[in-house]
Amino acid sequence: MTAYELFEEVGDQLRDVITPVGQGTVLIGMAMGFADLVASGRMERAPRLHGVQSDACAPLVRGASLGRPAPVVRQPSIADGIRIPEPTRAERSYNAVRYSGGRWIAVPDEAIERAWRQAASQGLLMEPTSAAAIAGARVLNLPPGAVLIITGSGLKAIDRY
Numbered sequence: 001m002t003a004y005e006l007f008e009e010v011g012d013q014l015r016d017v018i019t020p021v022g023q024g025t026v027l028i029g030m031a032m033g034f035a036d037l038v039a040s041g042r043m044e045r046a047p048r049l050h051g052v053q054s055d056a057c058a059p060l061v062r063g064a065s066l067g068r069p070a071p072v073v074r075q076p077s078i079a080d081g082i083r084i085p086e087p088t089r090a091e092r093s094y095n096a097v098r099y100s101g102g103r104w105i106a107v108p109d110e111a112i113e114r115a116w117r118q119a120a121s122q123g124l125l126m127e128p129t130s131a132a133a134i135a136g137a138r139v140l141n142l143p144p145g146a147v148l149i150i151t152g153s154g155l156k157a158i159d160r161y
Contacts, residue, residue, distance in 0.1 A: 001029070001033070002026065002029060002030050002033065002149065003029070003030045003031075003032070003033025003034045003036075003037060004033055004037070006030075006147055007033075007034075007037055007042065007043060010145075010147065012043050012044055013145065014043075014047045014145075014147065015047050015048065015142075015143075015145060015146070016047055016048045016050060016102075016140075016142050016145070016146040016147070017030060017047050017048070017049050017050065017146070017147045017148075017149065018050045018052060018133045018136050018137050018140065018142075018146060018147070018148045018149065019049070019050070019051065019052065019133055019148075019149035019151065020051075020052050020053070020079065020081065020082045020129050020130060020132040020133055020136075020149070020151055021051035021052060021053055021060060021082060021087075021093060022053075022081060022082035022083070022084040022087065022129075023084055023087050023088055023089050024051075024060070024087055024089035024090065024092060024093030024096070025089065026149060026151060027049060027051055027093050027096050027097070028089055028092045028093060028096055030049060030096070030149075031046070031049060031092075031095070031096035031099070031100065034046035034047065034049075034100075046100055047100065047147075048100045048101045048102040048103075049096055049097055049100040049102040050097070050102040050103050050104070050105060050136060050140060051093065051096075051097050051102070051103075051104050051105070052082075052104075052105045052106075052107060052132045052133055052135065052136030053079075053082055053104070053105075053106050053107075053132070054077045054078070054079040054082060054083065054106070054107065054108075054109055054112060054132060055106040055107060055108050055109070056075040056076065056077035056079075056083065056108075056109055057072055057074055057075055057077055057082070057083040057084065057085055058072065058106040059071070059072045059084070059085055059086065059087060059090075060087055060090060060093055060094070060104060061104040061105065061106040062106070063090070064094065064097075064104040067091070067094055068090060068091075068094075069086065069087055069090045071085075072085050073085075077109055077112075078109045078112050078113050078116070078128045079109065079112050079128055079129040079131070079132050080128075080129065081127060081129030081130075081151065081152060082129050082132060103140065105136040105139050105140060107132060107135040107136055107139060108135075111135040111138070111139075112128060112131050112132050112134075112135045113128065113131070114135070115131040115132075115134035115135045115138070116128045116130075116131035116134075118134075119131060119134060124150075125153065126150050126152065126153065127151070127152035127153060129151060129152055130149075130150040130151050130152055133148040133149055133150070133151075134148060
């Protein structure tokens with residue numbers, strides 16, 4: 001659904017989408033949606049899909065060059081929604097990023113927390129996991145127009161504010 005909603009809002013100008021990745025469900029769903037939009041002729045080309053993980057638990061990022069998740073020890077992370085040491089949808093996640101021309105990024109928890117607090121100070125109430133997309137966007141340093149996916153409400157972490 002996300003791909004179609006983004007297409008409705010942005011149209012064919014969409015170039016980059018950045019999302020936190022745990023199991024890969026959101027990323028894979030977007031890849032499927034954009035592939036359908038391209039196949040139907042509604043989009044000329046799909047945007048680049050970029051996957052972000054906390055460096056406290058980044059099996060997809062660390063294994064990207066091998067095409068399989070790297071073994072990791074599950075560490076505490078502010079981004080607990082993407083703290084998945086053995087993602088079950090790894091192959092499809094890798095394909096989604098590779099075919100789109102996107103990148104994998106690992107960001108430190110400190111950068112995620114900083115992004116989360118800055119977003120909150122601007123009135124954006126999101127769970128800390130979602131702020132990984134903001135931290136990842138800063139690393140990627142993309143041109144204006146990139147879309148960041150906010151995957152969860154701040155009400156999930158209201159006690160942390």
